[in-house]
Amino acid sequence: MTMDVCSLLLDEAPDAFVVQSPEGIVLHWSRSAESIFGYRAEEIVGRDLLDLIVPPGRAEEERDMRREALENGFAAVETLRRCKDGSLVFVSISAKTVRDGEGRPQYLIIGKQDVTQLKVMRDAKLVEARYGKLLESMPDGIVLVNASGCIVFANTQAEAMFGYEAGRLRGLPVEVLLPERLRGGHVAHRSGYFGQLRTRAMGMGLELFGLRQDGSEFPVEIGLSPLETEEGTLVTSAIRDITERKLIERALHEKNVELAQANAAKDRFLASMSHELRTPLNAIIGFTGTLLMKLPGPLNEVQEKQLRRVQSSGQHLLELINDLLDIAKIEAGKIELVVEPVDCRALVEDVVATLRPAAEGKGLAFAVEMLDEDLRLSTDRRAFSQILINLVQNAIKFTEQGSVTIRLARRIEGELALVEVSVHDTGPGIGEEDRQRLFAPFARITPRSGKFAEGTGLGLHLSQKLAAQMGGRITVDSASGDGSTFALLLPEG
Template sequence: MLLGCAGMSVVALLVQVIALEHTQLALLIYPAAFLCSVSLLALVRRRRLQLAGSVFLIFLWAAITLGALTYGGIRSPSAGGHILIVIIATLLFSGRLVLMFVALSLATLAGILAVEELGYLPERLTPDTPEVAFIAHFIHLFSAGFFLYLAVKNLQDARLRARQGASKAAELLREATAAKNYADNILASMAESLIVLDPRGTIVTVNKASLDLLGYTPELLLGKNFTLVLPDFGALATDAEPPVGAHEPVERSYRNAEGRPVPVLFSHARLPEAQGERGGSVCVASDITQLKHAENSLREAKQIAEEASLAKSRFLANMSHELRTPLNAVIGYAEMLLEEAEERQIASSADEVRKIQFAGKHLLGLISDILDLSKIEAGRMDIHLETFDVADMIDTVLGTVGPMIAKNGNQISISCPPSIGFIHADLTKIRQILLNLLSNAAKFTDKGSIRLSVSRLLQGGTQTIQFLIADTGIGMTQGQVTQLFQAFSQGDSSTSRRYGGTGLGLAITKAFADMLGGTIEVQSKLGAGTVFVVRLPFVNPRDLSGSKRSTALPPEIADAARAAAARAGLIAARPGGEGPPRGA
């Protein structure tokens, strides 16, 4: 619009300069109109649209009024220019500003009429010629047509934008409706209960799963406080200020329409805030009634199984004397028969008796392992501490396991420094640990080498004694190593048929190491051998007083013993086998 005014000012100036003789007023008005239009354009560029429009209309009002006063008064063509003020005000403003400019134009026309009636019109500055009248009418008509065109164009654009807005609004409404239906379908198909609360804890939305779970109708829930469903709502810190988004679910109890509790897994999260207002929250719950019933059933079954296992372990532990006594009698009579056969030099009978003696001792060993394991499970395995020479204990162990090592053509090397000296510990259990590990090494090694190394270490400020047993036998896979210390575990039938054993030796070894407050580690590679490392607390007898030497139990050993007795289920577990794990 301002560009049009600037252009019209230039055209009008050129027409008057070329066509008319008296151009003094034109040389003043039209350049001023041009400069005003350019200045107002600068204001428009700075987004000062209303200020620019107001200045422009005031300038236009002054020009029209001056033209009317100096050329014809109320009958001047310039007086009709006030319609331009009304049109432009309508384009730029709305409401009171438009009415203000309409009133200004009417008041100006009344003022011109009054001045003319009183005879105070100023001297005519523009000659009263047809040419000047034509130019004035031309300018007014052109200006009116131009601004009316702008008004109509704005109205057409507004109508087009309204149609486009209506189409877009209809499309947005369809999308919103589709999104709402989609969300409603999701909520309706959810298996979990979903309840939406406002900031005051009032229920505003429920899904079908909530109604089915609680037995309510929507009318009975909507608008009610959430404590109707969750009576202890507010008991947790997250109830008042839940985090935004999901958080860890907790077990709570809903109350259904009949007043009965319904155990649920409850999750409560705050909705994001909108436009500075605190949002509500959403509560999601899953019915865990069946899970609670199953949990109770499993707990009862576990208790029954534990009682049965404990009864079995106690039975076997109490049967120690009844099982060993007849076997000892068989072995004793076999030894007597063997001595008599050797005295009479009956070789064939001696061989048969040796078989009886060997079978009896083997069976006694198996029963002893089972009874030891049962005692451990029943918590009846005691620790007996005494002071002994480690080197003497090693010699005793080698005397027992030596024939088995030599039987398969193996060589054994011993490393036990004299500085090890005496130790205060459970001699029987340490000796049993070494016997089990060395017999295993002898069993699974053929024409190889076995190494036993004893050393003292300082770990975390605690003195320990370490026994390392390494062999060059068949080795194990990683899967076999993971189930190595589980009782009764034999990887496959071929291992049991070829090497024998019940799979109890290493389980007992692990239990003894735990009871003594130590650890046992194993490293093995299939076909390359196995290394066992046993570390036990080293108690120097010199550090013990005479009153403590026979009965004192170091705290770490006592704690380990109690823990090992409590872990009876771990030792008694029967896993599935993967390969041929080693077991005594």
């Protein structure tokens, strides 16, 4: 029989046939081999199969089979081989040695039968017998895939999720469950996963999509885990349809965008309107002060009382606007702190000089205790002064009798050195309910008299925000009837 006739017979055989030299070089590659593995004859003749269709980690298996065939005349094995597109197929391989007249090996004739579907049936039978009831009881869709990438088991939840009738997924490549655009990359990813098996928890941050039989896509989460059996390793995929969650996340995202836009608009409004309002207010307060100084002429008692009410209301409104503007700047990240060395004692004495008349006007003792004489900070002087003035003003406002005391001390927390400026008063104290909302914007505590004291309800909120910007914080120690201590803590240095 001539070589041409032999080649014709090999080409027309339903199984793949390969003729190799004893060294493993391909001399003939049949049409069935082209069909199974995807390589044309001109791509593979003259090369070693180890370089093309033998998966990583199975090279020694291929060499052992060749060695056995050359030594014993015949060898057989069922194993995995890699196609041109990266996918894996199960093949039953038989190799026979052809010898020349002197008994020396001349050719290796190798038959390769694709047994992928037979392997699927064996795997499916094993899984159903051993794990079927357990997998059917799982709340998620469960799909088991063997090394060839074929589905060997899909529970009822998975079939319903992807829109397939019972049993119709078995034997199909797992890529049928993926959108077309993801399939090519998934083949290589799947083959790589079988080469390095590991558990991947559900929700690992990958954005994944499934494809129903009707062509519709839906978002999924997938967890992977290997399952060792006597038939080989299977990969278990737990699949969860997260369409509803994505809809909720999208709605929340849209709401968050709307809220962010509304918040930005609020900040722009506050910044612009605060400047617009401060100009006429400053004029009103200024002209009211001029009238009260009686420069234009004398005032009667009623006129002076009314002008003082105008002046007081204008100053109160200006304080509110200033607080709102500062809060808007902080929220927008536009607050600019000027860090410079600050003499704590000198700053406290300036605040005391400013507010002593208000304390003495209520008959309160007003004292300063310097527990550490030489305390210096590198911080924003204006923000430091603003916080301290606010804490002292509150202490004076809510204390009807007794004293207000400012204490300056050094405090150590772990390895951190802090400067503590505390303001203690003998006022009515603050109950638990009021303490919970003390630093919220527009929060105002209810005094024993039942009447709210004057104030914007923004002072402590703004002070806490400023303290955070300076790397510090404000603490409060108080109980109803026992007075209050507010302390500003800032890193020393």
